[in-house]
Amino acid sequence: MIANLKVGFVGAGKMATALARGFVRAGLVESDAISASDVSPAALASFVREAGGRAMESNAAVADAAEVLFVAVKPAQVAGVLQEIAPQLSRRHLVVSIAAGVPLARLQAVVPEGTRVVRVMPNTPAIVGAAASAYALGAHATVADGELVQNLLAALGFACQVPEPLLDAVTGLSGSGPAYVYMVIEALSDGGVAAGLPREVATRLAAQTVLGAARMVMETGQHPGVLKDQVTSPGGTTIEGLHELEKAGVRAAFIAAVRAATDKSRLLGNK
Structure with missing residues (x-):
């Protein structure tokens, strides 16, 4: 108290x-x-x-x-x-x-x-x-x-x-960020359904996967890239999936989303 x-x-x-x-x-x-x-x-x-x-x-x-x-x-x-x-x-x-x-x-x-x-x-x-x-x-x-x-x-x-001055960047990252992650969960769930999983199971698996990955970053203190590499076996399934994400520009899209939301926050603050 x-x-x-x-x-x-x-x-x-x-x-x-x-x-x-x-x-x-x-x-x-x-x-x-x-x-x-x-x-x-x-x-x-x-x-x-x-x-x-x-x-x-x-x-x-x-x-x-x-x-x-x-x-x-x-x-x-x-x-x-x-x-x-x-x-x-x-x-x-x-x-x-x-x-x-x-x-x-x-x-x-x-x-x-x-x-x-x-x-x-x-x-x-x-x-x-x-x-x-x-x-x-x-x-x-x-x-x-x-x-x-x-x-x-x-x-x-x-x-x-x-x-x-950094609060605009905070707005673009963590303020708006939950919406970005919800899109990720929805897309992962869609992928699971496309691969044959029932929607309820796919959504739960997707959400739990995001939760677990976030906890790994927070609790281990390891860089996300290091944790990513720990999942990625030579010639395995994960590297195939990562290759598709890189071809689609997912990493660049997230960076651009944070920057765009940050710029919008600055614009609102100047009105």
């Missing part, structure tokens, strides 16, 4: 719910120390049902109740929300934005001078406690603020601090 920490969520969608649920399950925050608001009554009811906490009647009420305030609304709504709650913000508040592409400078421009702000880029596997998150500290955020955010995000998976 982090010293009776009071956490608020302006926006109570799926990502906010995943974060709150993770904090509670990890024993970092008491459920009754969490508050949330949302323009959608259904989203707010779902948040309370899944993560606990209190449903508040307004964003300002959440700011009054919280010390760490997560801004979990769509990027286009961030400025308006921060302007709305600015009168409630004081030195006790740490504002944490999870809005993709909204830079710290824009966040800091609409909150009172001296407000401590952190920008976070989580990803959707936070819902199952397997997030990959990165964060950057604003001009007035302290080392202790960084440690707090690290502890909170680590309850949901992997977390690291990066310089803010």
Whole structure:
């Protein structure tokens, strides 16, 4: 438990719910120390049902109740929300934005001078406690603020601090990355079906294979290329499959996807 920490969520969608649920399950925050608001009554009811906490009647009420305030609304709504709650913000508040592409400078421009702000880029596997998150500290955020955010995000998976300019690359890689991997799982499953496997079996085998390969990278600490070579026997089946992937430019396609999503994140941040 982090010293009776009071956490608020302006926006109570799926990502906010995943974060709150993770904090509670990890024993970092008491459920009754969490508050949330949302323009959608259904989203707010779902948040309370899944993560606990209190449903508040307004964003300002959440700011009054919280010390760490997560801004979990769509990027286009961030400025308006921060302007709305600015009168409630004081030195006790740490504002944490999870809005993709909204830079710290824009966040800091609409909150009172001296407000401590952190920008976070989580990803959707936070819902199952397997997030990959990165964060950057604003001009007035302290080392202790960084440690707090690290502890909170680590309850949901992997977390690291990066310089803010690298958050666009984080968005292109781990922020958008789950969608790339879902396509891989779907394609592997299709291949299994084409080879004669029932769809349910093929999808389960494909998903478990991706999960197992990821765990091998994380738990062994070995380079993915080394692990790949360990599966690849001379004249065997795997090298035939790898040859087809190389002919199709799969490696280059993934690199291009990350770069394109990174460029899009930068474009959104400059609007």
